[in-house]
Amino acid sequence: MLTRLANPGFFMRVSGLALAPLAAAAALLFALGLYLAFFASPADYQQGETVRIMYIHVPAAWLALFFYSIMAVSALGTLVWRHPLADVSQRAAAPIGAAFTLVCLVTGSLWGKPMWGTYWVWDARLTSVLVLFLMYCGVLALWRAVDDPGRAARAVAVLTLVGAVNIPIVKYSVEWWSTLHQGPSVFRMGGPTIDPSMLRPLLVMALAFTLFGTALHLAGMRTEILRRRVRSLTLLQAERLERAAA
Amino acid sequence: MMETGRHAVFIWSAYGLTCLVAFGLVLRAVLDHRAQTRALARLEAGSGPAGSGPRG
Numbered sequence: 001m002l003t004r005l006a007n008p009g010f011f012m013r014v015s016g017l018a019l020a021p022l023a024a025a026a027a028l029l030f031a032l033g034l035y036l037a038f039f040a041s042p043a044d045y046q047q048g049e050t051v052r053i054m055y056i057h058v059p060a061a062w063l064a065l066f067f068y069s070i071m072a073v074s075a076l077g078t079l080v081w082r083h084p085l086a087d088v089s090q091r092a093a094a095p096i097g098a099a100f101t102l103v104c105l106v107t108g109s110l111w112g113k114p115m116w117g118t119y120w121v122w123d124a125r126l127t128s129v130l131v132l133f134l135m136y137c138g139v140l141a142l143w144r145a146v147d148d149p150g151r152a153a154r155a156v157a158v159l160t161l162v163g164a165v166n167i168p169i170v171k172y173s174v175e176w177w178s179t180l181h182q183g184p185s186v187f188r189m190g191g192p193t194i195d196p197s198m199l200r201p202l203l204v205m206a207l208a209f210t211l212f213g214t215a216l217h218l219a220g221m222r223t224e225i226l227r228r229r230v231r232s233l234t235l236l237q238a239e240r241l242e243r244a245a246a
Numbered sequence: 247m248m249e250t251g252r253h254a255v256f257i258w259s260a261y262g263l264t265c266l267v268a269f270g271l272v273l274r275a276v277l278d279h280r281a282q283t284r285a286l287a288r289l290e291a292g293s294g295p296a297g298s299g300p301r302g
Binding site: 049 | 251253254256257259260261263264267268270271272274275278279282283285286289290292
């Protein structure tokens with residue numbers, strides 16, 4: 001059943017149907033989220049207006065981890081089950097995850113300057129997110145460096161799984177070490193510590209980011225499947241030409 | 247438009263960069279998809295190798 005669902009042909013049909021509604025829902029939620037973030041939520045008593053940066057920084061951080069987790073599961077799919085869609089999924093997720101990690105790092109810095117007095121500190125959370133960004137860059141570079149797609153997929157899968165060690169480090173860094181970065185305030189025992197007027201825009205923006213990222217991931221996977229068809233047909237055509245010449 | 251106070255430059259820079267990255271991701275997805283669709287159509291029509299070659 002699962003194999004049938006993960007069949008590239010079936011995936012192309014289903015993802016083709018899902019893409020437009022996903023993108024439309026993301027756009028609507030972005031509009032609502034931005035309205036809540038700028039017009040229907042107060043300034044924070046400590047952070048002032050800069051709290052509005054959190055409505056993009058926090059969702060970007062969640063998605064940076066989310067897409068690396070997708071890549072890690074896909075890497076297992078490539079190495080253990082050798083499923084063709086697993087590599088396709090991993091390849092489509094990497095640039096999206098890297099982009100969200102970059103957004104997380106830069107918006108965090110832009111929040112840090114007025115609040116902490118500096119754009120950057122080598123604290124455990126910031127450093128582990130920088131390592132996450134470098135892992136994404138490494139994965140993208142490795143794909144470009146290895147010509148044979150099969151070998152590239154296996155090498156990237158191994159590198160991705162090695163880098164997955166960093167995911168719990170990013171998540172728990174604020175609890176394991178004394179950091180300048182604040183501790184968890186949404187997903188924690190005892191519930192969120194954020195006032196509902198600020199939690200609402202945060203969650204709406206997080207959902208908008210997630211739908212946007214998912215739509216991009218599906219679109220990326222569809223393009224990657226087409227790229228592989230192009231490659232197969234190009235190789236077939238080259239073989240035919242070679243045989244005709246001989 | 248609401249008042250973002252003395253930290254406006256940081257807030258708008260953060261939102262501006264996020265919009266730029268989001269736009270870049272969408273543009274890349276659309277252009278890449280279009281290039282692969284055209285390449286596939288050319289190959290299926292049997293009119294020679296595709297302009298957009300495979301990348302790994």
